[in-house]
Amino acid sequence: MGVLVCCDCFFYRKSKTKPNGKKPPAEEKKQYLEPEFTKIRVVDFDLKELVVLPREIDLNEWLASNTTTFFNLINLQYSTISEFCTGDTCQAMTACNTIYYWYDERGKKTKCTAPQYVDFVMSLCQKLVTDEEIFPTKYGKEFPNSFESLVKKICRYLFHVLAHLYWAHFKETVAMDLQGHLNTLYAHFIVFVREFNLVDPKETCIMDDLSEVLCTPAPPPAPTPAPSAPASAPSPSSQNHVTER
Known part of the structure; x- marks a missing residue:
């Protein structure tokens, strides 16, 4: 099957009742939002400083390097x-509450399994980032219009993969003790795409609850009060002397 070049998503809503009149089971709790997991990171600093465009770097060069x-x-x-x-x-x-579909080159919508979809994403991204006409690496080569x-298309696809990792495979990620890597990668990615408006907020809103937790800089720690000086013993001259009579 050839590489698919476009994708879209479809939002579905759970009905309040099943056909038999019974209420559906409660939505599964999002394990990745539990504080014991969200506080785990590989690094602990403001990612905003990491994504800001350096003065001496061309914008397209910066986007190309980070996207790759x-x-x-x-x-x-x-x-x-x-x-x-x-x-x-x-x-x-x-x-x-999202299912992602692919559209082939003829515009036909295809519902893929997750591994098929991810394979399409990675194959297309690999094709684009290694194309010298799109991601030039030689000096003097211009970026296309x-x-x-x-870049926006690649970032949108990559967001879908990250969202699926949290939604469907966070338990396995925790079992391998890799949640810190995933949290740091996700936060870095979201801060980057927000900085350069690379993904429509309507696309990423399904993970806003996680983004708010992971991408909000932690408040600076409260200053530690200086230890108070120990009380000194009174000097002999300050003591009251009693005279025998």
Whole structure:
């Protein structure tokens, strides 16, 4: 099957009652929002400082470098749980109340299993970031006029993969003690795409609860009060003397 070049998503809502009149089971609790997991990071500093465009760097060069890095890191992160993401366990590419569909080159909508969808994402990203006409690496080579739109497309796809990792495979990630890596990668990615408006907020809103927790800089620690000086013993001259009579 050829590489699919476009994707879209479809939002579905759970009905309040089943056909038999019974209420559906309560929505599964989002384990990735529990404080014991959200506080775990690989690094602990303001990511905003890490994504700001340096003065001496061209914007397209900065976008190209970071986009390529995020593609490699997210691909690596997914590979850690890929054995658990199968056509049987993940029959659709889901995240929260969203199912992601692909559209082929003829505009036909296709519902893929999650591993198929991720394979399409990574294959397309690999094709784009290694294309010298799109991501030039040689000195003097110009970026195409379509470069920013292609970067936005890549980032949108990569967000889908991150959202699926949290939604469907966070338990496996915790079992391998990799939640700190995933949290740091997600926060870095979200701060980056927000800085350069690379992904529509309507696309990322399904994970806003996590983004708020992971991307909000922690308040500075309260200053530690200086220890008070120990009370000194009174000097002999200050003591009252009693005279015998």
